[in-house]
Amino acid sequence: MAAYALFDNIEVSDPDKLAEYASRVRAVVESYGGAYRAVGGQVDVLEGTAMLGYPVLIEFPDLQTAHRWYDSPEYRELKALRQAGSRANAIIFETAPSDLLDA
Template sequence: METVKAWYYSPEYKELTKLRQSASTGTLVFAEGVEPHAQAREGGAPGYLIGDIEVTDPDTYAKYAAGVPETVALYGGTYLVRGVQGEVAEGSWTPKRLVVLEFESLERAKAWYDSPEYADLKKLRQSASKGNLIFADGS
């Protein structure tokens, strides 16, 4: 976390921040990831599923959280960030529980999300939480 903060507050990035803020709006959040990993990049860019989740039923959500890693692994996915709140750098976003999953491709991320292995767990998550999920192409 300290490395990203040092970059963000560096004099070099401060100059770029002025340019970015004059051309766009949004919120930046720092989030500490899970242990380092190495994922093969053969054949193209990785795909990501990014979520901001608010847990409404902790007991049911705990069952979801216990079951989902196995399904992620079946599709070659890995957690980059799992269940942290993050720290807002700019803007007004107040994330609750950030999750970032990385897959070998965007297609693989979508295949996991729509998979029969994840279907029942998805319903469990939806009954125990609310939030936003997006797919992002790593290219």
């Protein structure tokens, strides 16, 4: 089953560090079979009180691959760069079997 890494980027404290991260991260994501599915944009809360700042959604082939990417030596330096230049929440979740998903 596909898995997703969801980042809710709350605050940028160092735009230069975040720009360097952005210029280098895509190649590492793709080397683990990942693909960006959503980056930023307007967020409208329809129910509840949750509010995303600047969401980024990355799809991976499965949960194990998503974790391998996040914990990989290739991403370690980039993760430190992102964390030094911004504040975010991050989760990885797996899709569950459902009749609602396309085959």
